[in-house]
Amino acid sequence: MTRDSVRRSSESTGDADASEDNAAYLNRVADRLEHSYDLDWERHVHGESFELYGRLRIEHRKQFLHPSITYADHGSHEHLFVRRTSPVKRADLDRLVELGHTLAEEWIDPDETHYSTEFTFVLIAPEITDAVRAFVDGFRDRTLLKLGFYGHYEVNLVVVAPERQEFVASTNAEIEAAFAPWDRQEPNPEPGGWFDRLVGRLRS
Template sequence: MSDEATPAELPAEIREAVPDWEDEYLDRVSDRLMYNYDLEKDRRVGGERWDLYGEMRVLSQKQFFHPSLSYGDHEAEEYLFARREARPTVAELERLVELGHDLADEHVVADEEHFGTDFTFVLVADEIADDVREFVTDFRDRTLLKFGYHGHYEINLVVVAPDVDDQVGSESAHVLEAFTLWEDVSSSDEGLLSRFAKRFWQ
């Protein structure tokens, strides 16, 4: 699906499955995410409430002449958590990183078919403090499973301040683009889904 597609062009069953958010900003973000993520609102995960929750799964499959003759299947997935947090702190971000590791223990099935799992935390702020910006900019947390034979999992951080058109994301937080409504989604010959999914196979 092209980046220029609108929600009205999606199949009715997909549109109807996407909730409406009273938060206008998150509702507009969901219009960008719905092409790639299964979305929920007010989801409780890890003992915490998230205004917006999303899951994306990607299956890479090699095959011979017919889909039934497949081999080398690899699975990747992302869990996305977003909520309002007026003034995020470095301590709060560090706590979310620990939550990400706990969720990995619960959700990641480490086997030969597992390629990668991302846990992405997005905080929607009033403003971004300098120490928060520095922490997120320098952040990268990737854990190899069985020396990489069972893939990896990665934790990503994003902080956005939409009222002042400001944002910062960690190195692999490619979903940041969907949250920067003041910028157009980058134009490309490939679709938004393929750009989101590509990071799993880097």
């Protein structure tokens, strides 16, 4: 699916002006993500459809005396799934959490080189209800693999209402800069962006 087809498909979802705005918003999000993520326009997984899919992979290794001598090699992965929906219901979120656990079983090769994998699901909606906000804001789902010897994986949830400039994310979904640019704080002289924080976790 191309960006033009995303825009055309949105015209059947409701008000034309709002649909155009949502399509333009999704395109702007893709522009922010494409420098870090490998992106695909349209992904179907276990019966679920997503307009945008992104994959981020970071390899971490330490060297001893010479670059050819390495140790503590491990990798971190993030899978990002984005779609527009109206309205967002608790059942939708529960279903995505279950999908995250299913994908973890299928996509992760659990061994000593695996550090972490994140499955982040983003729903773009006209509004965020109080019930959805409360659930997502307090949500955290981390699973250790072989008591942590094979790393861990996490399922993250994000709901964003761009027309209302509202955003809510679960505890470790550090992707606000891409999906809520209106909520950025004043520039911080110290590194602290969402990508910097991800890299920082690998270095710890």
